[in-house]
Amino acid sequence: MCGIAGRFLLDRPADADAVGAVLRMLDAQVHRGPNDWGILIPETAAQSAAVRSLLESRGLEHVRTYPAAAGAPSVVLGARRLSIIDLSSRGRMPMGAAGGRLWVSFNGEIYNFRELRDELRKRGSIFESDTDTETILHGYEEWGPDVVSHLRGMFGFVVFDARRPDAPRLFLARDRFGIKPMYWARRDCTLHFASEVRALMAGGAMPNEPEPRAFHGFLVHGSVPGPWTTVRDVFSLPAAHTLTIDERSYSYPR
Structure with a gap:
């Protein structure tokens, strides 16, 4: 069990507010990943004194950066890790490829x-860890969103694709049976996402208001009907679905 948290800002560069929010979201999910953590921010954000003051006390070795284009959407992406496969720091997330x-x-x-790692190696992928995480990473590099059709397992994951620096995109996916959770919300021009609703709440910007349809479903059927949650405007990514976001559109195919 691991924890995912992040913000995808479509209209502005990542700043100390966004970084601080994702750190709080990670803190709310320590129980999901007590062994390690990491955070990805734009190189420009890493140069900010306010951002550095947030991160230095936590350990800069946990910080990853990527080259962001001016005026392009930006991301702050975090992870809490429960180390099971490859216990070394090589398995730290967020994990990167394609020159960062x-x-x-x-x-x-x-x-x-x-099996997928062997196939991807034949296609030219170079692996630096023994994790299943890296298989998803290179699988996306090779197959794009169709990587999900190659995966057998239980998963919720987020890919940040900035190979086109001026038009980066975010890709969220959940396994076929919905074993692993994934929640998201859009507020203004920012997409918020996490493995738990309370992590989204810890990041702020979420309305602390109940969702009537969720409570109606619980009272009538004994469960909250997806994609709603008990919090207004916070949604569960349905099982066997993906969500792709860029500055132009949201794509929500099954």
Whole structure:
């Protein structure tokens, strides 16, 4: 079990407010990943004194950066890790490839990752860890969003794809049976996402208001009907779905 948290800012560069929010979201999910943590921010944000003051006390070795284009959407992507496969720091997330322009945070387990790793190596991928996380990363690099059709397991993951620096995109995915959670919300021009609703609440900017449809469903059927949650405007990514976001559109295919 690991924890994912982040903000994708479509209209402005990441700043201390966004970094601080994601740190709070990670703090709310320590129980999901007590062994390690990491955070990805734009190189420009790393140069900010306010951002550095937030991160220095926590350990700069946990910070990853990516080259961001001026005026392009930006991301702050975090992860809490429960180390199971490859216990070394090589498994730290977010994990990057493609010269620091492709990143993944992952919660779950990929049962066929060894077979996929062998196939991807034949296609030219170079692996630097023994994790199933890296299989998703290079799988996305090779197949794009269709990587989900190659995966056998339980998963919720987020890929940040900045290989086109002026038009980066975010890709969220959840396994076929919805074993691993993924929640998201859009407020103004920012997408918020996490493995738990309370992590989204810890990041702020979420309305602390109940969702009537969720409570109606619980009272009538004994469960909250997706994609709603008990918090207004916070949604669960349905099982066997993905969500792709860029500055132009949201794509929500099954």
